[in-house]
Amino acid sequence: MTRYQARAIGVSRRFGSLNALDDIDLDISPGELLGLLGPNGAGKTTLLSLLTGLRSPGAGRVELFGGDPRQPRNRERLGTTPQETGLPDTLRVGEIVEFVAKHYPEPLPVGELLEQFGLSELARRQAGSLSGGQQRRLSVALAFVGDPALVVLDEPTTGLDVAARDSLWEALRHHHQRGTTLLLTSHYLAEIEALAERIVVMDRGRVLADGPQREIKSRVHTRTVTVRGTNLPELPGVVRSELDDGAHRLFTRDSDQLVRDLVRSGADxxxxxxxxxxxxxxxxxxxxxxxxxxxxxxxxA
Ligand SMILES: Nc1ncnc2c1ncn2[C@@H]1O[C@H](COP(=O)(O)OP(=O)(O)OP(=O)(O)O)[C@@H](O)[C@H]1O
Structure with missing residues (x-):
């Protein structure tokens, strides 16, 4: 039995002459909260589609719970939300969740799930009458109905307002704390920063970085000294500066020296x-x- 819930081993995938994935290695262990980042076209969705069995790799091997993700039995403990939602318009929100729950041996209690994803008040509404953000919340909630061990979410908060996004983050954290492994992509760096413990950065079909968030951040040696003040002198060692609402943000490779220089300058x-x-x-x-x-x-991103 493998200790990984999902794996890509030397995986490549082409679309015509385009190398969407180029020799990707990725291991996902139980309990991780992993954020997948990358600019448009980096290959994130393609990688998720391989891990969730929607596509096959051109080269290399993909495993889900130790087997082929294209086999339905290996997807039994997987929860996913596609980027595009397709919900039956005439069914009510509660009916959809109950219908999906019936397909699993040990689903989460429907009422609890509706509550967690802010859907309780919408339970009797037909899916077709929901706003884009409400539909999005419903489709993310559906990924959790079967109490899966691994949940893969592609852009879960796209189209959500700030309050809905915050409550979705709360729900994701809750499920992570009770042991669910989460793999999510987002274009919002703040979202990945707020949620993910491990970060994988992709670009042009390759993995550029993979590690704990603090390690990824520490690869950038620049530090930021922020001060409020008028008539700050030009200081050596400042590689870039920004002024934001009266606060000067000074980017430097040696923040200790910059602070010493700032004090010595006598600036207020x-x-x-x-x-x-x-x-x-x-x-x-x-x-x-x-x-x-x-x-x-x-x-x-
Ligand atoms: N079915 C397809 N046919 C042809 N090219 C495709 C197909 N699916 C993806 N691609 C191409 O593969 C590359 C990777 O696409 P993918 O959707 O995986 O990127 P992504 O990182 O998810 O991008 P985004 O952030 O824009 O969603 C892109 O250049 C895309 O145009």
Whole structure:
């Protein structure tokens, strides 16, 4: 019995002449909360489609619970939500959840699930009358109905407002705490930063980085010194600076020296903080390193 719930071993997948995945290795162990990041077209959805048995690899091997993900019996402990939702318009939300629950030997209690995903008040509404964000919440909830060991979510919070997104994060954390393994993709770096313990960064079909979030961030050596003040002098060692609502953000490789220089300069400042790289900075640096002539936008992966 393998100790991994899902694995890709030397996996490649082409679409015509395009190498969507190029020799990917990935292991997912029980209990992990793994965030898969990458710019558009990186190959995230393709990789998920192989791991969940929707496609076959061109080369290499994919395993789900130690077997072929294309075999239904190996998908019994898998929960997924596709990027596009397709729910029967005329069925009510509660009926859909109950219908899906009947397909599993030990489903989660329907009422509990509706509550967790903020759907209790919508239980009697027909799916066709739901807003895009409500449909999204329902389809994410459906991934959990069968109490799966591994849940794979492709862009779970797309189209959700801030409150709905926060409550979805809460639900995901809850399921992770009770032992469910989660693999999710998101374009929102803040989302992956808030949720994921392990991060895999992909670009152009390859894995650029794979490790604990703090390790991925520590690959970027720049630190940020933030201060409020007027007439700050130009200081050596500042590689970039930003002014945001009166706060100067000074990016440097040596924050200790910068703070010493700042104090010595006699400038009048307050509210000094020193922080390491954010996930956004790490992501931007990693993808820029891999594609020296490209400019990847920050904020969204
Ligand atoms: N069915 C297909 N036929 C042809 N090309 C495809 C197909 N599916 C994906 N591709 C291509 O493979 C590459 C990887 O696509 P994929 O959807 O896996 O990327 P992604 O990282 O999920 O992107 P996004 O963030 O935009 O969803 C892209 O260049 C895409 O155009």
């Amino acid at each position: 400042f307050e509210d000094l903080t020193v922080t390491g790289a954010s996930l956004e900075e790490a992501f931007t640096a990693l993808t820029a390193e891999a594609n020296p002539i490209d400019e990847h936008a920050g904020g969204r």
